[in-house]
Amino acid sequence: MLILDTSALFSMDQLPNEEFLCPPGVVDELARYNDKRLELWGDLLRTSDCTSESMKKVAAAAEKSGDISRLSPVDITVLALAVDTGGTILTDDYSIQNVSKIMGIPFKPIGQDAIRKVEKWNYQCKGCGKWFKEKADECPICGSGMKACRKR
Numbered sequence: 412m413l414i415l416d417t418s419a420l421f422s423m424d425q426l427p428n429e430e431f432l433c434p435p436g437v438v439d440e441l442a443r444y445n446d447k448r449l450e451l452w453g454d455l456l457r458t459s460d461c462t463s464e465s466m467k468k469v470a471a472a473a474e475k476s477g478d479i480s481r482l483s484p485v486d487i488t489v490l491a492l493a494v495d496t497g498g499t500i501l502t503d504d505y506s507i508q509n510v511s512k513i514m515g516i517p518f519k520p521i522g523q524d525a526i527r528k529v530e531k532w533n534y535q536c537k538g539c540g541k542w543f544k545e546k547a548d549e550c551p552i553c554g555s556g557m558k559a560c561r562k563r
Contacts, residue, residue, distance in 0.1 A: 412498035416489040417441065419501035422522035426452060427501070432459045434492050436485035461491035468494060472514050473506075477532030480546035481506040481559065490516065532559050 413431040417440040420433070435458045441449045449456075469490040473479040482490075486507050493500045499517040502508060508526045511518040518525070534546045538555025546557055 412496050414489055414493045414496065414498040414500045416500060416502040416504060416507060417485065418503040419521045420448070420452075421446070422503060426455055431501075432457050432492060432496065432498070434458060434461060434485065434488035436488055440485060459492060459496075461488050461495050465491035465494040469510065469514070473510050476509060476513055476529070477534075477544065477546075477559075478506045478510050480534075481532065482510065490514070530561050532561060534558065535560050 413427055413429050415431055415433040417437050438456055438458060466487055469487050473482055490510055493516045500511055501519050501521055503520050503523050505526050508518050509530055512529050534543045534557045536550035536555050537558055538550060539553040541552055
């Protein structure tokens with residue numbers, strides 16, 4: 412079973428010949444970006460919701476790696492659907508690949524190379540330079556924006 416994320420569908424000219432699913436949010440994203448292939452694929456795109464338990468597992472793994480702020484709610488459902496089905500995720504999204512690798516979920520890239528190693532993330536204030544383990548919209552010390560940095 413293949414689990415498709417939005418980046419995979421943006422990279423594909425035709426749907427895979429294998430059995431596949433995607434969360435409903437992926438179809439919504441294609442519609443939001445007015446992707447013309449949605450008109451062709453509409454009824455062929457099989458969707459399925461994931462369980463809340465698998466979403467909690469994904470969120471916990473993404474929290475540990477620091478990817479939680481880099482994943483959209485749709486990305487989390489893609490990962491959770493793979494947990495529920497035991498499927499392989501097709502994605503070019505590096506954060507999805509990172510969490511997949513951490514959780515032991517198989518994945519395949521479509522249009523670019525896969526990640527080579529698991530990355531962990533910290534966040535640094537653009538103003539005062541203070542480091543944080545979790546992302547915030549602004550630094551609690553000086554109010555400046557934050558940037559994601561690979562943990563060393």
